[in-house]
């Protein structure tokens with residue numbers, strides 16, 4: 001007899017993502033959903049709406065997720081795994097609730113979730129868990145009960161994500177082979193978050209700042225591997241993009257544009273910008289980096305190369321499927337190896353109070369609270 005379901009006990013894999021508008025008239029409803037109750041000033045909303053308008057009202061993120069699903073499907077097929085892949089977003093169609101309603105109709109109950117978000121923090125982890133809980137609650141109210149939803153561990157410290165980023169950054173640096181070390185800088189970029197959110201990121205019993213720490217460790221690991229491969233002695237720094245929120249609220253700094261100014265003053269002429277905080281070239285990347293930061297670099301006379309995000313890179317996709325298999329083994333009470341580099345493996349079941357919601361306590365799945 002062949003093993004009918006190597007992902008036992010799961011009936012389906014769910015790709016859960018942020019979502020984005022696909023037409024101009026979806027922009028404002030999307031932005032209102034994202035910022036509901038988050039205290040984002042109207043001027044900032046108008047500005048972000050304008051970024052989407054400039055790019056035709058269509059965010060690339062949904063198409064990127066369609067491509068990721070196709071790549072995950074191909075890798076599952078290669079491993080003779082026939083388990084279906086579902087897709088649901090937090091902030092745009094297809095919404096998580098609708099996807100799970102359909103799944104229930106198909107008889108699916110046990111689901112393993114892959115989010116398109118790698119790191120610890122409320123925005124990148126617990127908020128997904130809360131939205132899954134809200135979807136399941138809505139469906140319970142409709143009489144659709146019996147879901148058991150799990151999630152793979154956050155993959156910022158999974159070797160495949162790290163290795164894929166090492167390779168992409170190393171390849172970009174080859175283009176600056178003839179430029180003296182002191183004139184080249186690697187700029188690792190991620191989404192800024194409020195300092196309070198970073199301070200409380202990670203397991204409740206830890207020191208916090210795990211969002212910052214995971215990025216900092218990955219950037220350092222990438223730099224040392226790239227330097228070793230290329231026999232160079234290049235420097236780099238972790239900086240931020242996409243700051244939002246009221247000016248009175250402190251967020252992680254420096255902003256990439258300020259950092260580029262500082263580098264130009266120091267005599268740097270070539271920068272490699274590596275958006276390690278993101279998994280696809282969505283709006284934060286194509287607007288905040290390829291449009292805004294690229295303009296800043298040009299004004300300063302800096303030559304800038306933007307490194308691709310992992311996207312549908314084979315090594316990254318294989319790693320996600322490894323993580324799904326790892327989670328299934330855990331669910332079967334086996335003790336799979338949980339490889340981690342750099343740093344430690346995150347638990348696939350979050351600790352109570354991990355990456356707390358600082359505004360309101362809400363139910364969240366995939367954790368012990």
Ligand SMILES: CC1=C(CCC(=O)O)c2cc3nc(cc4[nH]c(cc5[nH]c(cc1n2)c(C)c5CCC(=O)O)c(CCC(=O)O)c4C)C(CCC(=O)O)=C3C
Nearest residue numbers: 018020034038048059060061117123124191193244282283
């Ligand atoms: C950590 C993090 C990630 C990475 C993890 C993950 O991927 O989840 C991320 C991803 C994304 N963020 C996105 C879009 C937006 N984020 C906003 C606002 C905010 N993001 C925050 C954090 C993060 N965001 C925070 C703390 C806020 C302030 C409001 C709040 O406290 O929640 C706003 C409101 C307007 C603004 O102020 O910018 C928009 C439109 C898109 C879609 C892009 C596309 O359409 O291609 C993606 C992938």
Ligand SMILES: [Fe+2]
Nearest residue numbers: 123191242284
């Ligand atoms: Fe965001």
